[in-house]
Amino acid sequence: xxxxxxxxxEKLQALENGAPIEQVLxxxxxxxxxxxxxxxxxxxxxxxxxxxxxxxxxxxxxSQAHTAVRTPARPAAPQRRYTFPRxxxxxxxxxxxxxxVVMMVIGGLWLQGPLTARAATLTNINGRVxxxxxxxxxxxxAASNGDRVREGQAIRTLGASTATLVYYEGSRTTLAPNTxxxxxxxxxxxxxxxxxxxxxRDGRSSHKVIPLRGDQSFFEVLTxxxxxxxxxxxxxxxxxxxxxxxxxxxxxxxxxxNGSSEVMITAGQATEIDPNGEVDDPSYRxxxxxxxxxxxxxxxxxxxxxxxxxxxxxxxxAPGLNQNVAVEGRLLPDGQRxxxxxxxxxxxxxxxxxxxxxxxxxxxxxxxxxxxxxxxENTVFSDSLAAGDPAEVTxxxxxxxSWLALEIQPLTREExxxxxxxxxxxxxxPGLSFESDQVALTACSDEFTVSGSLTNTAPESDDVxxxxxxxxxxxxxxxxxxxxxxxxxxxxxxxxxxxxxxDIHLRLLPDWSQTVDQVVVEVFVAEETNSPGEHTxxxxxxxxxxxxxxxxxxxxxxxxxxxxTLEPSATPSPTxxxxxxxxxxxxxxxxxxxxxxxxxxxxxxxEETEEPDYCVGADPHPVGARLAEKYGVSYDEIMKxxxxxxxxxxxxxxxxxxxxxxxxxxxxxxxxxxGLGWGQIKKxxxxxxxxxxxxxxxxxxxxxxxxxxxxxxxxxxxNNGNNGSNGKNNKGNKGKGKGKP
Amino acid sequence: MLNAxxxxxxxRARKGxxxxxxxxxxxxxxxxxxxxxxxxxxQEAAEDLSSEVYVRMISSLDTFCPxxxxxxxxxxxxxxxxxxxxxxxxxxxxxxxxEENVINVTQDLTRSLDGRLNSVVLRQALNRISENQRDVLVxxxxxxxxxxxxxxxxxxxxxxxxxxxxxxLLALRSLLIEQENHHA
Numbered sequence: 001x002x003x004x005x006x007x008x009x010e011k012l013q014a015l016e017n018g019a020p021i022e023q024v025l026x027x028x029x030x031x032x033x034x035x036x037x038x039x040x041x042x043x044x045x046x047x048x049x050x051x052x053x054x055x056x057x058x059x060x061x062x063s064q065a066h067t068a069v070r071t072p073a074r075p076a077a078p079q080r081r082y083t084f085p086r087x088x089x090x091x092x093x094x095x096x097x098x099x100x101v102v103m104m105v106i107g108g109l110w111l112q113g114p115l116t117a118r119a120a121t122l123t124n125i126n127g128r129v130x131x132x133x134x135x136x137x138x139x140x141x142a143a144s145n146g147d148r149v150r151e152g153q154a155i156r157t158l159g160a161s162t163a164t165l166v167y168y169e170g171s172r173t174t175l176a177p178n179t180x181x182x183x184x185x186x187x188x189x190x191x192x193x194x195x196x197x198x199x200x201r202d203g204r205s206s207h208k209v210i211p212l213r214g215d216q217s218f219f220e221v222l223t224x225x226x227x228x229x230x231x232x233x234x235x236x237x238x239x240x241x242x243x244x245x246x247x248x249x250x251x252x253x254x255x256x257x258n259g260s261s262e263v264m265i266t267a268g269q270a271t272e273i274d275p276n277g278e279v280d281d282p283s284y285r286x287x288x289x290x291x292x293x294x295x296x297x298x299x300x301x302x303x304x305x306x307x308x309x310x311x312x313x314x315x316x317x318a319p320g321l322n323q324n325v326a327v328e329g330r331l332l333p334d335g336q337r338x339x340x341x342x343x344x345x346x347x348x349x350x351x352x353x354x355x356x357x358x359x360x361x362x363x364x365x366x367x368x369x370x371x372x373x374x375x376x377e378n379t380v381f382s383d384s385l386a387a388g389d390p391a392e393v394t395x396x397x398x399x400x401x402s403w404l405a406l407e408i409q410p411l412t413r414e415e416x417x418x419x420x421x422x423x424x425x426x427x428x429x430p431g432l433s434f435e436s437d438q439v440a441l442t443a444c445s446d447e448f449t450v451s452g453s454l455t456n457t458a459p460e461s462d463d464v465x466x467x468x469x470x471x472x473x474x475x476x477x478x479x480x481x482x483x484x485x486x487x488x489x490x491x492x493x494x495x496x497x498x499x500x501x502x503d504i505h506l507r508l509l510p511d512w513s514q515t516v517d518q519v520v521v522e523v524f525v526a527e528e529t530n531s532p533g534e535h536t537x538x539x540x541x542x543x544x545x546x547x548x549x550x551x552x553x554x555x556x557x558x559x560x561x562x563x564x565t566l567e568p569s570a571t572p573s574p575t576x577x578x579x580x581x582x583x584x585x586x587x588x589x590x591x592x593x594x595x596x597x598x599x600x601x602x603x604x605x606x607e608e609t610e611e612p613d614y615c616v617g618a619d620p621h622p623v624g625a626r627l628a629e630k631y632g633v634s635y636d637e638i639m640k641x642x643x644x645x646x647x648x649x650x651x652x653x654x655x656x657x658x659x660x661x662x663x664x665x666x667x668x669x670x671x672x673x674x675g676l677g678w679g680q681i682k683k684x685x686x687x688x689x690x691x692x693x694x695x696x697x698x699x700x701x702x703x704x705x706x707x708x709x710x711x712x713x714x715x716x717x718x719n720n721g722n723n724g725s726n727g728k729n730n731k732g733n734k735g736k737g738k739g740k741p
Numbered sequence: 742m743l744n745a746x747x748x749x750x751x752x753r754a755r756k757g758x759x760x761x762x763x764x765x766x767x768x769x770x771x772x773x774x775x776x777x778x779x780x781x782x783x784q785e786a787a788e789d790l791s792s793e794v795y796v797r798m799i800s801s802l803d804t805f806c807p808x809x810x811x812x813x814x815x816x817x818x819x820x821x822x823x824x825x826x827x828x829x830x831x832x833x834x835x836x837x838x839x840e841e842n843v844i845n846v847t848q849d850l851t852r853s854l855d856g857r858l859n860s861v862v863l864r865q866a867l868n869r870i871s872e873n874q875r876d877v878l879v880x881x882x883x884x885x886x887x888x889x890x891x892x893x894x895x896x897x898x899x900x901x902x903x904x905x906x907x908x909x910l911l912a913l914r915s916l917l918i919e920q921e922n923h924h925a
Contacts, residue, residue, distance in 0.1 A: 004907055005900065005903035005904050005906070005907050008903070008906065008907050008910075009888060009903045009906065012906075035907075037914060038910040038911065038914065041910055041913065041914050041917075042881075042882050042910060045858075045863065045882040045883065046882050046883075046885070048858055048859070048860070048863070049860070050778075050779075050860055050883060051774070051860050052771050052775070116783070116785050116786050118785075119785075166830070168830070169830065426871075426873070
């Protein structure tokens with residue numbers, strides 16, 4: 001076997017030394033003949049005309065070298081013209097000065113700034129995102145990752161769709177579903193100076209602004225009633241239905257103004273500009289993620305915390321009792337908690353938190369922002385906190401209604417570290433494919449959980465897929481999609497031959513079938529480090545309405561079997577024939593229509609009931625069978641988890657985590673049922689695994705690992721998706737080591 | 742190919758001599774621009790980064806050590822670092838490359854591409870091969886850099902660079918033929 005690499009280099013050097021291509025090709029031996037076209041290509045690349053910057057406007061009499069530069073063959077690509085005026089440096093002493101002058105010299109670009117500053121790149125598109133030449137033009141077209149958005153253009157996200165705009169120096173704007181922004185101004189100056197003015201007409205946006213440089217930088221967000229001006233921070237803007245605008249800050253400072261009214265809000269604070277243009281004083285924020293347990297007029301209770309819902313509160317979807325929701329709001333100076341935004345929550349960490357200044361620090365309780373929270377030996381807090389410091393409290397509600405702090409952290413944290421770009425492994429060539437490339441459902445309900453799987457089909461053990469992240473596109477019916485969440489949607493690695501499972505939680509608007517006949521969603525591999533862009537497979541989910549016109553008589557039995565039917569998907573075989581997929585992997589979510597009026601009584605804990613058999617669907621369920629085989633456990637064990645409310649994706653995740661860490665899977669499910677998110681669980685079991693390594697003392701098991709009164713259901717068919725914890729997490733599950741001194 | 746400034750000009754530039762800096766700029770700018778043109782798939786970014794290279798060059802001239810690395814390799818290294826920073830900032834998925842050896846074996850690799858290759862087509866194809874392959878091909882055949890300097894710049898052995906070179910040419914040729922078939 002000839003050493004083709006060396007032979008090729010030897011022949012290339014011969015070409016470089018002036019040997020004619022014919023002569024070099026003729027010198028190739030038969031067993032190196034395959035190098036001929038490569039040598040031809042290399043020679044062509046060297047000989048062809050390449051783009052040259054045109055340095056016009058140079059005075060005559062410049063150097064020989066410069067003259068040579070001015071007379072290259074013109075490239076095929078369109079060129080920009082530069083001027084290169086005579087350098088008139090008066091003093092070359094300072095290198096910094098020279099840098100500035102040379103910048104001015106290079107084509108007069110100094111005045112116009114970097115060309116890349118005049119466009120932002122759209123990334124992380126999920127769902128359906130559109131661009132128009134202007135907000136008024138209405139010439140919306142579908143956008144895709146990598147599209148460049150320029151000054152004057154407008155972007156909108158439709159239902160369940162999100163996108164991120166990346167500016168040239170790395171700052172970012174993330175658009176939530178149903179958001180419309182226009183890029184009123186987008187430019188920049190040399191030295192990474194950014195100039196952005198966004199006009200947010202509707203929806204929600206979050207901004208991560210790299211500290212602005214130079215005196216010409218600005219980053220502003222206009223809303224119908226106000227304006228946010230920032231200089232390096234992370235903040236959020238909500239444009240409400242009645243024209244009110246809300247601004248909140250995660251890190252840094254934001255100046256919020258309307259006409260002559262102006263306030264400065266800092267980390268943990270929020271403010272509102274009402275429809276009349278009045279700017280509220282800054283207030284602290286609260287965040288709740290948990291079960292909606294009571295709705296009593298304007299007083300709602302989530303995770304044991306009651307707050308007020310006003311006409312300005314933005315409510316996404318139609319949250320009902322026992323449903324998990326995320327609530328963002330403000331703690332007003334009079335102690336009232338007002339919700340600004342309520343959204344459905346699927347498969348997220350269930351937490352309750354608020355921010356405020358530390359009023360007092362005691363042995364058994366702290367007062368923060370006028371709110372008393374209990375602390376105990378498991379409460380984690382920073383030693384640096386002192387009275388007067390702004391702080392964020394993560395808490396749980398005890399049975400008597402008091403709040404127990406799980407964590408108290410200062411709000412004066414630094415800007416978050418930039419995300420590191422993962423380094424690809426050059427030896428890994430993973431191939432990811434969806435087992436079924438199409439799932440077709442005919443249905444009338446408005447909530448679904450469908451299981452899918454992804455397999456690394458690469459042949460070599462080195463072919464590990466790393467940092468895999470799923471994304472989705474909405475091909476049809478975006479206007480009726482209330483939420484679409486994939487769980488899990490990312491994996492650190494998928495080994496050769498490994499199959500991972502995920503669930504697609506899809507919630508449609510009520511009566512969606514009156515608007516569209518069909519909803520089509522594509523799930524794909526959005527990111528993977530080792531073979532980016534190579535994973536082109538997709539899982540297409542098609543939901544076709546079978547809704548009948550209402551007959552007038554309501555169904556008496558709320559637990560009646562759903563009307564949906566599963567249709568096996570037709571999947572082209574590798575040979576091109578169309579074959580029926582024998583066993584559909586999808587699992588329908590029978591849905592009880594939401595109750596029209598909600599009662600304020602507290603929800604009773606559900607009683608233990610026998611496992612219904614309708615949770616299974618196909619028997620045996622193909623995904624359940626595969627998971628049982630994968631982890632060497634019984635099919636019944638997997639299906640028991642499934643019937644208790646876990647999706648196959650979660651089950652796969654739990655068993656995989658158990659295998660990696662050595663922590664019993666029962667413990668992992670117990671942690672999940674206590675309300676912890678998968679991210680927290682992963683950290684916790686990693687820590688447990690580390691502590692349990694040989695040679696080290698095994699920690700005592702915690703006795704109080706179970707939360708209070710949760711159902712832990714996460715969406716496969718009985719309870720509309722995800723009745724998780726009611727927020728009464730037991731502190732012991734946090735597993736955090738730093739206690740009160 | 743990069744017109745390497747002579748040692749005297751570089752030494753003067755390191756002392757802040759304006760004429761020397763101008764001369765370096767004039768001699769090297771076209772090659773740096775070409776490198777960035779093929780290394781990136783956005784012409785505007787290539788223009789911006791070309792300018793940025795010289796700002797970095799001026800501010801770093803005092804750290805340049807001619808005994809360690811030839812000046813052209815040092816200047817290209819600045820350009821290369823800027824491209825890495827650029828992609829890191831953008832996280833521009835469309836720019837991320839295919840892995841190595843992307844070859845459709847059914848294609849006729851003996852077909853001639855002469856006369857049909859232009860800079861736009863070449864850049865499109867280069868942006869579809871792996872980052873290391875692209876670096877090697879652009880530095881070797883556009884910038885005209887010797888294999889030893891390429892190895893030094895991308896921190897790989899010469900043997901590894903030779904492998905990247907051959908596999909890169911194979912992948913590039915395959916993609917060029919595929920593009921041609923697509924537009925035929």
